Amino acid sequence: MGGKCCTDRKEPANRDKDGKPVSVANAALGSKSDRKPSQAGAYDAGKKRALSIGYHSTDDDAYKFDKAFESNDLQAFVKLLSSNQPIESFEERMHPWAEDPKTVGALAGTQLAILASVAEKENPSVKVEIREAGGIPPLVEFLKSEHQDRVQTAVVALSFLTADCPENTIAIYEAGAMPELMKHLDSPVAGMRAAAATTLRNICMEGDKYRDEFVTLGGLKGLVNQLASAPDPALNYADVQLEAVLNIQDLIENDDGSLIEAYAKEAVKLGVREKLSVLMESEDEEVRSSAEEVMQALEALDP
Numbered sequence: 001m002g003g004k005c006c007t008d009r010k011e012p013a014n015r016d017k018d019g020k021p022v023s024v025a026n027a028a029l030g031s032k033s034d035r036k037p038s039q040a041g042a043y044d045a046g047k048k049r050a051l052s053i054g055y056h057s058t059d060d061d062a063y064k065f066d067k068a069f070e071s072n073d074l075q076a077f078v079k080l081l082s083s084n085q086p087i088e089s090f091e092e093r094m095h096p097w098a099e100d101p102k103t104v105g106a107l108a109g110t111q112l113a114i115l116a117s118v119a120e121k122e123n124p125s126v127k128v129e130i131r132e133a134g135g136i137p138p139l140v141e142f143l144k145s146e147h148q149d150r151v152q153t154a155v156v157a158l159s160f161l162t163a164d165c166p167e168n169t170i171a172i173y174e175a176g177a178m179p180e181l182m183k184h185l186d187s188p189v190a191g192m193r194a195a196a197a198t199t200l201r202n203i204c205m206e207g208d209k210y211r212d213e214f215v216t217l218g219g220l221k222g223l224v225n226q227l228a229s230a231p232d233p234a235l236n237y238a239d240v241q242l243e244a245v246l247n248i249q250d251l252i253e254n255d256d257g258s259l260i261e262a263y264a265k266e267a268v269k270l271g272v273r274e275k276l277s278v279l280m281e282s283e284d285e286e287v288r289s290s291a292e293e294v295m296q297a298l299e300a301l302d303p
Contacts, residue, residue, distance in 0.1 A: 061085040061104040069111065074126075074133040080108035081138040096234040097191035098152040106149045109139060113157035127165045136161070136171050143180035152192060155184060159195040162202035173203050173210060178217070185222025190232030194240055197226060201247045211251065211263075220266050223247050227275035238284035245279065245290045248272060249297075259300050273298060 061083040068076035083105040090100045094110065101107040112130055119126045130136070139161075142154035158177060162169040177199070184196035200219060204211040214220075226244040231237040252264045272294075279291035 062087075065104050065107060065111075068108075072115075074112075074115075074129055074135070077108045077111055078130075078133045078135045078138065081105050081135070081142070083108065095156070097189055097232070098156055099149040101153065102147065102149045106142075106147070106153050109142060109150065109153040109157055112139070113153060113160060116157060116160035119160070127161050127163075127168055130161065131168050131171055136168065137175050140172060140175040140177045140180065143177065143183075151184075152189075155181070155192055155195045155199070159199045159202075162199050166206055169202050169206050172199075173206070178203060178210075178214065182214075182217060182219055182222065185219070186225060190229060190235050190240060193226055193229065194235065194243060197223060197247050198243065201250055204251060215251070215263055215266065220251065220263065221270050223251060224267055224270040224272050224275065227272065227279060238282070238287055241279060241282065241284070241287045242290055245276070245287065245294060249290070249294050252294075253297065257297070259297055261301065264298060264301055268298065268301065 061080060062085065064076060065080055067073070068080065083103060085104045087102055087104065087107060094100050101110050112135055115123070115126050116130060123129075139154045139157050142150040145151050145154075158172055158181070162172055181196045181200050184192045185200075187193045187196070200214060204214050223244070227241070227248065229240060229244065232240070248267065252260055252267055254260060276291045276295045276298075279287055280295065282288045282291070
């Protein structure tokens with residue numbers, strides 16, 4: 001197939017409370033981390049509860065949301081994704097970079113994202129259950145919305161739903177997510193870039209045809225450009241850089257570490273060597289060593 005599986009690839013330095021590595025996209029929502037919330041964006045139990053009681057709206061869909069929240073009714077959350085009933089305000093910001101939900105529909109999407117983000121610890125089957133409840137097509141449809149709260153909710157939710165869940169990943173691709181996600185590889189919001197890139201990487205790892213389409217559509221340019229992304233206070237910069245290097249590595253290498261020559265040459269044309277050279281001077285050891293590893297692999301290319 002090509003590409004490393006999630007357990008084989010090198011992971012960013014960000015760690016959860018058990019010392020397990022956490023990717024930048026996953027650190028952006030839901031995963032517990034030793035880092036400060038402004039960097040990791042974790043939802044604790046109180047924040048999850050605040051999702052139900054921390055907003056102001058009294059119409060029918062808000063009532064339905066609260067009922068779904070109390071019973072953890074996935075099908076009800078999915079049905080509410082289409083709701084445009086406005087939410088007046090939140091008592092506190094829900095996420096370090098994504099916009100707060102402005103409608104009950106976006107609120108339902110945020111709840112699905114939270115459930116997917118804590119799946120490993122609280123309910124390993126919930127990501128599959130969200131798909132079986134019909135959640136993937138409307139979340140992909142959110143990517144086409146004119147409203148940024150819906151778009152950003154979808155990008156975050158899809159990053160979690162594709163993590164270690166091949167069936168979801170393929171379903172998200174089949175729902176048309178790839179070209180929509182690619183639009184956000186150069187987003188001005190660092191978290192959006194990271195989450196979109198990670199989701200696209202997850203899709204590409206499911207088979208050569210997905211990786212081929214991604215490269216054909218010009219996706220490598222977006223990944224290469226992320227190697228030189230500017231710092232953002234909402235995310236740990238070293239983790240952002242490391243995730244960018246690993247995404248490139250997964251796209252241009254087979255499972256055994258050998259280069260996929262056509263993709264590697266395309267990355268070189270796009271300036272990957274120059275950007276890796278800068279990262280090889282990083283103060284972060286993992287960023288530096290990972291950049292060196294990819295640069296060394298590129299030496300196998302014919303002159």
